[in-house]
Amino acid sequence: MTVHYFAAAKAARGVETEELDISDLGNGSPTTLADVLAHLGSAHTEGRASGKTLTEVFARCTFLVDGTSSRREDAVPSTGRLDIMPPFAGG
Template identity: 55%
Template structure:
């Protein structure tokens, strides 16, 4: 299980601040798999006119507190933080 924490525009585009995903049971091997699945499945909210998938394109991702690239494996990861730019940065 991976706890997903959404911040700022990602939280607005998701419509909630956290959720838990069973990455292994859903065949999600990498961060890219997770991001693609979340963006495809959650289209009901927007942030400044952007879908969650569009917001993801501007985000930094942390896996257990460390910056993670899309190819990062999800095995043994407990927490993903999804952080869009803050204050226009």
Template identity: 40%
Template sequence: MLVRYFAAARAAAGVEEELHALPEGTSLEGLLEAALAVERPAPPEGTPTLARIVARSSFLRNEMAVRDHSVPLGTEDVIDVLPPFAGG
């Protein structure tokens, strides 16, 4: 499963995207737990932790909004982590 990070999530994660080799049917919640378990350097000063950002983020699964964190994912799914954006 590919996780792509945007804006503050990218800064906190320290990468634009990362692959997670999880079994077919892993939930979005399980994928997020795996992403948060990755050891990362501290985010830049003034940037919240990735865990804090993920808790407030919206998610896209293959470019479609997903709100149910229990939804099972496929191994080829792409999950976008979209933190709250200011402005419009």
């Protein structure tokens, strides 16, 4: 899976994109978005965006899997694209 970070998520992670092997994250069950986010949050604790960790940034984000809005309980494919988008400001 290719993960794309935007805005505060990008700042907290420190990269714009990364490749992620999610084949082992579901513990025998289909891997959910929550599994992916938990893995990313625990694997990357060093970054900060306005004092917030990546996990804290995730709490306010919208997630798109292959261009479709996804909830944390939704299963995700092992390949494809995950967009992590915090709220955007401006007008």
